[in-house]
Amino acid sequence: MWGIIRQKVGTGGISAPSMQRIRPAVSAWRSYSSSGKEMTVRDALNSALDEEMSADPKVYVMGEEVGEYQGAYKITKGLLDKYGPERVVDTPITEAGFAGIGVGSAYYGLRPVIEFMTFNFSMQAIDHIINSAAKSNYMSAGQINVPIVFRGPNGAAAGVGAQHSQCYAAWYASCPGLKVLAPYSSEDARGLLKAAIRDPDPVVFLENELLYGESFPVSAEVLDSSFCLPIGKAKIERAGKDVTITAFSKMVGYALKVINLRSIRPLDRATINASVRKTNRLVTVEEGFAQHGVGAEICTSVIEDSFGYLDAPVERISGADVPTPYAANLERMAFPQVEDIVRAAQRACFRSVPMAAAA
Amino acid sequence: MSSAFSAINTVQRPPHASVSQENPSVSPLRSSLPFLGSNHKLRPNSLHKNGASIRRQSSIVAVSDVVKEKKTKSSSSLPNLLITKQEGLVLYEDMILGRAFEDMCAQMYYRGKMFGFVHLYNGQEAVSTGFIKQLKKEDCVVSTYRDHVHALSKGVPARAVMSELFGKTTGCCRGQGGSMHMFSGEHNVLGGFAFIGEGIPVATGAAFTSKYKREVLKEADCDHVTMAFFGDGTANNGQFFECLNMAALWKLPIIFVVENNMWAIGMSHLRATSDPQIYKKGPAFGMPGVHVDGMDVLKVREVAQEAVARARRGDGPTLVECETYRFRGHSLADPDELRDPAEKAHYATRDPITALKKYMIENNLVEEAELKAIEKKIDEVVEEAVEFAEASPVPVRSQLLENVFADPKGFGIAPDGRYRCEDPKFTEGTAHV
Numbered sequence: 001m002w003g004i005i006r007q008k009v010g011t012g013g014i015s016a017p018s019m020q021r022i023r024p025a026v027s028a029w030r031s032y033s034s035s036g037k038e039m040t041v042r043d044a045l046n047s048a049l050d051e052e053m054s055a056d057p058k059v060y061v062m063g064e065e066v067g068e069y070q071g072a073y074k075i076t077k078g079l080l081d082k083y084g085p086e087r088v089v090d091t092p093i094t095e096a097g098f099a100g101i102g103v104g105s106a107y108y109g110l111r112p113v114i115e116f117m118t119f120n121f122s123m124q125a126i127d128h129i130i131n132s133a134a135k136s137n138y139m140s141a142g143q144i145n146v147p148i149v150f151r152g153p154n155g156a157a158a159g160v161g162a163q164h165s166q167c168y169a170a171w172y173a174s175c176p177g178l179k180v181l182a183p184y185s186s187e188d189a190r191g192l193l194k195a196a197i198r199d200p201d202p203v204v205f206l207e208n209e210l211l212y213g214e215s216f217p218v219s220a221e222v223l224d225s226s227f228c229l230p231i232g233k234a235k236i237e238r239a240g241k242d243v244t245i246t247a248f249s250k251m252v253g254y255a256l257k258v259i260n261l262r263s264i265r266p267l268d269r270a271t272i273n274a275s276v277r278k279t280n281r282l283v284t285v286e287e288g289f290a291q292h293g294v295g296a297e298i299c300t301s302v303i304e305d306s307f308g309y310l311d312a313p314v315e316r317i318s319g320a321d322v323p324t325p326y327a328a329n330l331e332r333m334a335f336p337q338v339e340d341i342v343r344a345a346q347r348a349c350f351r352s353v354p355m356a357a358a359a
Numbered sequence: 360m361s362s363a364f365s366a367i368n369t370v371q372r373p374p375h376a377s378v379s380q381e382n383p384s385v386s387p388l389r390s391s392l393p394f395l396g397s398n399h400k401l402r403p404n405s406l407h408k409n410g411a412s413i414r415r416q417s418s419i420v421a422v423s424d425v426v427k428e429k430k431t432k433s434s435s436s437l438p439n440l441l442i443t444k445q446e447g448l449v450l451y452e453d454m455i456l457g458r459a460f461e462d463m464c465a466q467m468y469y470r471g472k473m474f475g476f477v478h479l480y481n482g483q484e485a486v487s488t489g490f491i492k493q494l495k496k497e498d499c500v501v502s503t504y505r506d507h508v509h510a511l512s513k514g515v516p517a518r519a520v521m522s523e524l525f526g527k528t529t530g531c532c533r534g535q536g537g538s539m540h541m542f543s544g545e546h547n548v549l550g551g552f553a554f555i556g557e558g559i560p561v562a563t564g565a566a567f568t569s570k571y572k573r574e575v576l577k578e579a580d581c582d583h584v585t586m587a588f589f590g591d592g593t594a595n596n597g598q599f600f601e602c603l604n605m606a607a608l609w610k611l612p613i614i615f616v617v618e619n620n621m622w623a624i625g626m627s628h629l630r631a632t633s634d635p636q637i638y639k640k641g642p643a644f645g646m647p648g649v650h651v652d653g654m655d656v657l658k659v660r661e662v663a664q665e666a667v668a669r670a671r672r673g674d675g676p677t678l679v680e681c682e683t684y685r686f687r688g689h690s691l692a693d694p695d696e697l698r699d700p701a702e703k704a705h706y707a708t709r710d711p712i713t714a715l716k717k718y719m720i721e722n723n724l725v726e727e728a729e730l731k732a733i734e735k736k737i738d739e740v741v742e743e744a745v746e747f748a749e750a751s752p753v754p755v756r757s758q759l760l761e762n763v764f765a766d767p768k769g770f771g772i773a774p775d776g777r778y779r780c781e782d783p784k785f786t787e788g789t790a791h792v
Contacts, residue, residue, distance in 0.1 A: 057576055086575045092608070097560050097601030104564020107549050108499065110571060127554055132561055136550070138762050140542030141533035144549065145765035176763055200765035 037223070042212040044186035045075045048193040049113065051225045053083055056111065059197060062089040062098055063115030063152075072117045073153065073212055099125030099150070103132045106148040106202075113197060116152035119168045119206065126171075133202040134177030149196045151205035154182070155249060155287045156335055158210065162323035167288030169248065172204045173265040173297070179231055180265040182206045184252040185216040188262055191229030199231065206264075208250045234268035235260040236275065243345050244275040246298055247285040254338050255285060264294055272298060273305045280311040281348040287335055290318035315344040441657045444724045450656055451719070451730060453492060454484040454712050455737045457508035460517060461687075463741045464507065464524060468691045472749070473524050476553075477538045480508040482654075482686035485711035486618050487512045489659030490586055493667045499547045499585040501562035504539035505618075506551045509588060514546045521744040527751035534754050535762065555589060556596035559615070562587035563602040566613035566676075584612045584670040592623030594637045600644075603678065607645040612670035614663075615641075617680040618653065624689040625697040641678030653681030654709045657718070684709075 039047075053059045060083075061076055067090040070077040080088040091098040095116065102112040116122045122129065133146045156165040173180045179201055183189040189207070196203040221227060234246075240257035247254070248261040259275060261268065276282050282302055284295035295316040302314060320334040442450070461479040468477050480487065483505075491500060491512035502509040510520055515531055523530025524538055532542055540551040549565055552558040565585040572581040593599055594617055606613050617637050621628045629635055641648025647669075651662045659681060666677040684706040688695030719725045 060571070060575075086571065092601075092604060094601035094605065096598045097563070097605055100557070100560020100598065100602070101564035101567055101605065104501070104549065104561035104566075105568040105571070106564070107561065108547075108565040108568040110568050127557060128560065131554060132550070132552065132557055136542070137765055139532060139536040139540040140544070140550075140762075141535045142762040142765070143532070143544035144542050147765075179764075 037218055037220075038215040039186040039190075039218045039223075040213055040215050041183075041186050041189045041207070042073070042075060044189040044216075044218070045193055045207070045212075046077055046079075048190045048197075049076065049079060050082070052194055052197040053079065053087065055225070056197075057087075058109065059111045059113065060087040060089065061113045061115065062091060062102055064091055064093060064117050066090060066115050071115075073209060075207075075212070076115070095121050095124035096128065099128040100132065102148055102150075103128050103136075103146060106133070106146045107136070107144050111147045111197065113149045113151060116150065118164055118209070119152050119154040120164050120166055122150065122152070122168065129172070129178070129202070129204065130175050134175050136177075137201065138177060145200050146202045147200045149193075149199075149203045149205055151193070151196075151207060153209040153212075154206035155208050156210075156319075156324060156331070159326060159328060159331060160324075161326050165324035167206075167286070167319070168204075169206055169264050169286070170288050170293045170297075172206075173267075173294065174292075175265075177202065178265060179203045179263070180206065181231065181263050182248040183262060184211070184249055184260050186218050187216065187222045188229065188235070188260070190218075190222055191227055192231070192262060195228045195231050198228065203231075206249060211250055211253075214253075229262070232263045232266040232268060234262055234271045236271065239275075240279065242279055243281040243283055243348050244272070244279045245283045245285060245341065245345065246272060246295075248294070249287070251285045251287055251336060254336065255341050258285075261294075267297065267301065269301050269305065273302060276302050276306050277309045280309055282310070283315040283317060283341065283344045283348050285317045285336055285341055285344075287319050289321055290316060291321070293318055312348045315348045317341055317344050440722050440724070441661070442724070444719075447715070447719045447724050448729070448733065449492060450488050450660070451712070451715055452733050452737065453488040453512055454656065454715065455734055456511055456517065456740065457484040457487060458712060459734075459737050459741045460507060460511060460520070460744075463521075463745060465687070465691060467524070467745065473538070474526075475537060476504065476690055476692070477524070478505040478690045479687045480505055480685070482706065482710070483618055483620060483683045484508060485656035485659050485715075486588075486616065486653045486681045486683055489656045490588075490614070490616055490663045493660070493663045494584070494586065497547060497583045499549050499562065499565045499583065500588070501549045501558040501565065501585065502541075502551060502588045503555055503558060503590065503593070504551070504553050505590075506539070506541045506548075506588075510541040510543065510546075510548050510551075513543070513548050515541065515543045515548060516744075517740055518744040518747040519543075521741075522748040522751050525748040525751070526753065527748055528754040528758065529747070529751040533758065533762075535758075555593040556598040559587050559589060559593070559598055559602045562615075563606050563611060563613055566606065566611035566670075567609070569612050570609065582612070582671040582673075584614065584667055586614045586616055588616045588618060590623060591617060591619040591621060591628040591637065592626065592631065593617075594619075594640065595632055600640075603640065603644040603646070603676075606676040610673065610675035612673070613676045614666045614670060615676060615678045617678070618683055619680055620683050620685045622685070622689070622698060624693065627697075636680075638678060638680040646676045646678055648678045648680070650680045650682065653683030654706070654711045654714065656711050656715055686710075 049061065061079060065072045066076040067080040067085060067088045076088060099114055102114040105112055129150055133148055137145045154169065155167040169180060169182060172178055179199065181192045181196060181203060183192045193205060196205050237252065237260050238257045245255045245258045246261055247258050248264060252258055252260045259272060284298045286294045288294065295318055299314040299316060317336045317340050319336065322334060324334055325331055457480060461481050464473060464477060464479060467473045487508045491509065496514065500509055500513050507520055511517060519531040520541065523532055523534060523536060523541065526534045528534050532540060536542060536551060539553045541548055542550050549561060550558060562585045569581055569583040572578045619628065619637060623631060638648035638650040649662055652658050662679055666679060669677055686707065716730055720727060
């Protein structure tokens with residue numbers, strides 16, 4: 001497949017080597033580590049929680065199976081033994097109830113980390129995330145802030161069906177008063193979770209189940225217990241000069257030259273626009289549904305700020321506009337794959353295929 | 360010199376009880392217990408039949424017994440009454456403040472000074488006064504959209520509440536909250552929630568914090584309790600049951616106060632609820648469920664004292680159902696056509712303020728002139744609040760974007776313009792890895 005791309009490159013005025021490098025990126029990162037140490041995303045999250053709970057006794061974890069079961073996805077492994085059942089609270093199956101309890105305790109001075117087994121279940125608690133967490137600082141004119149973190153796996157896993165596979169980034173990112181973060185690598189996971197827990201505002205922390213087991217190299221700085229990443233700043237994984245590709249969470253692994261958004265709300269419009277002004281072309285990639293999605297917001301932002309710099313219409317890659325099917329081959333078609341990103345980048349660069357027909 | 364309340368209690372059952380839709384054959388208990396009409400004695404209902412229960416709970420004293428005992432003793436005109444003069448005056452003043460304030464709100468609304476949704480509390484003052492006056496400043500109150508009087512009873516100044524209703528920047532939430540969202544950090548009024556049932560988990564969380572502070576943060580004297588106020592309609596909502604379960608499971612210091620005014624907008628409680636006796640839902644979850652006459656502030660106060668003492672001791676939550684009535688419609692936009700005028704008339708005779716006044720005068724606790732003086736003083740307070748609110752400025756334009764986040768600039772950016780995570784102070788800690 002890579003051979004085919006190389007042939008097509010020929011005349012377009014784009015450097016051939018740059019197109020060669022579009023391939024699943026996860027394994028490629030290994031060659032770029034400097035400290036030689038690697039960490040899975042799961043360990044990164046676990047160590048971040050451990051360190052934050054150790055540093056501040058007001059931080060506690062609440063959710064289903066976070067305690068004795070060691071976490072539904074083992075993210076909270078070992079925390080119960082270390083901190084006891086008052087700080088690692090197993091709840092009954094009551095998302096609305098315990099999300100609300102978390103918010104109420106945050107109103108009154110604690111710093112909860114509420115785990116949803118997946119963000120699909122957060123819909124049962126979404127009233128509390130939006131109405132009593134996100135809006136409270138505004139409604140009370142700053143008297144009551146809510147230093148809470150809602151975290152859990154978001155988006156599709158493998159073969160879990162329609163009710164367990166939706167991506168909620170766009171839903172939460174459309175609400176003022178929330179900060180929405182979507183880490184990709186272990187460094188992202190550690191830094192952003194620590195920043196989220198220390199942040200005085202409600203944060204929705206969207207992880208991805210398939211990334212939990214992935215290993216990434218981490219530098220010594222990342223392993224330090226005071227490592228934090230800024231909220232609202234995207235990371236340019238590798239700069240390119242032909243097309244800007246933006247992605248978050250699992251999709252970052254599908255494109256090497258990509259802007260890893262890290263933060264969906266606030267969106268780092270400055271970085272995205274600066275990149276587009278250099279490359280003049282944009283492809284946005286996300287797992288969620290196209291309509292009203294993150295990609296739609298990025299496209300509009302770029303049109304508003306950098307319209308004159310665009311040489312081609314913006315390309316939006318998103319999940320198929322259907323509830324996620326179960327059959328493995330259909331599921332594969334329902335989410336963006338590497339080939340889709342390649343095709344979109346090609347269209348942005350060459351306009352070889354008219355856009356409308358491709359649906 | 361029997362209590363004034365006994366005279367009121369002999370009023371006939373309201374006519375609408377006969378056209379109620381409850382089916383006596385469904386539950387043998389229901390037909391024998393006159394639920395409507397409110398000439399109730401207190402009915403404590405602690406958990407006693409569940410043999411497997413591992414929770415020891417002190418049962419709530421039957422206030423009716425207390426009242427009866429005190430009534431017989433007071434026949435010899437000795438001051439063995441339920442309240443002292445000072446306490447009576449505090450209760451009276453608070454209820455008058457609530458009533459006068461709400462009446463003024465109605466006036467202001469129809470003059471166009473207030474807008475949007477305004478839900479008034481007339482008739483229910485005994486519940487707010489009876490419960491909230493048992494609390495300290497550090498205790499929390501969480502309410503629904505019918506929250507003006509809860510905020511006032513908790514100590515939020517009348518002028519701050521009135522300004523908030525006018526949408527002025529001097530309001531308790533700088534005009535950003537409104538009628539349904541009264542918050543006060545200083546007085547621990549944690550809202551004002553528009554969604555019914557939303558405040559209950561938040562209140563349970565505040566109670567969780569109280570327990571956490573005592574057990575984990577080792578603040579041994581932290582005995583703050585939380586009160587959650589909500590209505591009969593909310594008692595059918597899922598979040599209510601989730602929180603009853605968790606509060607009893609973790610023995611949280613919370614009191615769930617159901618203000619059963621029998622109507623949820625236009626939906627009668629009987630049409631909406633399979634078993635209308637809400638207090639019975641408490642024992643199902645392992646906490647005492649108490650029913651009290653919510654038009655009688657003295658009875659409410661007795662129950663509140665016991666429930667608060669329970670919570671402070673660490674014995675866990677209590678569910679209290681107060682049977683009360685709202686004299687006005689659901690909100691100022693509600694034409695209130697569905698309620699039977701005879702029912703309204705019946706409850707108007709049971710006005711809690713009139714009842715307390717009668718009790719205090721008949722028991723020679725106060726002179727009528729003193730009560731008149733209080734009423735005049737409150738009228739002046741409310742007038743002053745209106746003048747203050749009128750004179751206050753509307754929020755400036757730049758206030759629109761303020762307070763979205765606690766971060767002054769939002770987005771993890773500190774006041775000096777740099778990212779917070781780059782500030783060594785932000786990231787330092789005593790983490791042991």
